[in-house]
Each structure stands twice: as C-alpha cells, then as structure tokens.
Amino acid sequence: MKHWLQFFRTKDYVKNVLLFFPAFFGGSLIMSNHLYLLSASFCIFSLLASAVYIINDLFDLKYDRQHPQKMQKLLAAEKISVVTSAAITASLLLAAFAGAHLISIEFFYYCLSYLAINLIYSAYGKHVPFLDLLLITMGFLFRLQAGAVVSQTPISWWLYAMIVLFAFGFGLAKRLEEINLLEIHQVKFSEVRPSLKFYSTVNLQQGIVLIILIAVACYSFYTLTPYTISRLGSPFVFITCLPVWYGAYNYVCLIQEGIKSIAPQKVLQENRRIQLSLLCWVTMMAYFIYH
Secondary structure, eight states: OHHHHHHTTTGGGGGGGGGGGGHHTTTTTTTTHHHHHHHHHHHHHHHHHHHHHHHHHHHHHHHHHHHHTTTGSSTTSSSSSEEEEEEEEHHHHHHHHHHHHHHHHHHHHHHHHHHHHHHHHHHHHGTTHHHHHHHHHHHHHHHHHHHHHHTOOOOHHHHHHHHHHHHHHHHHHHHHHHHHHHTTOOOHHHHHHHGGGGGHHHHHHHHHHHHHHHHHHHHHHHHHHHHHHHHHHHTTTTGGGHHHHHHHHHHHHHHHHHOOOOOHHHHHHHHHHHHHHHHHHHHHHHHHHHO
C-alpha cells in the first residue's frame, strides 16, 4: 500500500490546497457552494497531479534506476510495467478532465495548461537550469488561478507575489535536498539529473534564505498597508507576522544547521515548530478575515 501511495504521490496533494487560497483570502470560503466546488476541484486536481507525477516518472525512468532513493519506486524497480503505468495515467487524465469540464470550462483550460507545462518540464525543462524553477513556479500559479475561477474570487497582487516567492523558494529547496542526498550517497549528478551541476549548495542556501527574507518583508509590509487594514477592518493585522517570523526563523535555522531533508512539504510534515506557526497563522488570519 505504501508503494502505491508513493506511486500516486499522495503526499504532494498538499500543494493543491492553493486552490482554496483565493476564496480564503477573499472571505468567501465559508460559502457552502464555494466550499463544495473547491473540494471537488481539489479532488480533480489531485487526480491530474498523480497523472503528471507518473508521466514524470516515465520520462525519468533511466535516471531513477541510478538514484539512491528513487530506484525503489514501483516503475524504477520494475514492480509495475510501463504499459500498466501508461494505462493508469490515461485513466487518471480522463477522469480529471471529465470532472474539470463539469466544474467549468475555465477550470478545464487551467487543468489543460497545468498538464502542458508539466509535459514541457518532464520532457525538457527539468534539464535546463532556472527554466526548471520557472516551470515549477508556473505550476503553483496555475493552481492558484484555477481556484480563483472556481470560486470566482479575484486575486490580489500581494497573493501573487507571495506565491511566486514561495514557489521559487520551493524549487531551490528541492534542488538543495537532492544535491545533499546525492553527495551523501556519492552519486554523480550526471547519472540522475545533469542540470544539478549548474547549482551549488552554498548558492542554493543563500538563495533560499534571501527569498525567505524578501517574502517575510513583503508580508510584513502587506499587513501594515492601508488597503489591508481597511479591507480586514482592523489595525492589528500586523500581529499575524509573529507566527510568520517564527516559522521563517526555524526554517532558516534548519538550512544553516545543514539539515539534509529541507523540502518544504517534508519539513511541514515533520517539524512541530513550523506546524505550530502555520496553525497559529491560519487561525489568526481566519479570525481577521471572517470575524
């Protein structure tokens, strides 16, 4: 069962929570119709994401068999055939696009665009430094925009900016984690991901810290703007910066301490301090938006 969950990459479904962001920040999440449609869209996008991950594994099959961890995947370990994987992918895509069309034609087009950029990423983009980061960022933005069309909620440029920063930092963290893993197992980059030779541990660490500082500064400024104070009806929104600063500080500490597994979704699943900071931030923001 564990291998099948890894095959469908269910742990990465957390990224699809972005679909709820426009409605959450727009104050319309608690509307029953929006919550129903967004929940259905989350399930549909998760099916699409699983198909995309399998396609990526099919493209990476040669490299995964040389990878110290990915060699245990069902495809790389030859526990499931390429033909069966392709059939599962086709079924997932059919179900996802059929469901997306039922939600709305705009949502369908965003799902189609998400598939397109991931095909580019899997076939070519991941092997080109910085283009890989750009495509990852676009994937996050398509999730965000898909949620906006489902809930019919406009997205502020603040939210766009924060998601771009997070997505770019996410891409850098993934590259850093992979470099750390390959160095531990003394595997050559050329054997699993040739583009990694264009990145260095020091530069990636510095890049992640810089993006965190910019993101924290942007968010802090956002809480103090007249626009935010007026829309949320409180001059005390800035106190939501406290859990943001605490979470960011803890993540930077992990990087400085040389922790090897620093991919954001893994840290979120394992680090209690960052989990606490996220919970506090969500609770505080929910209060200011919906009180």
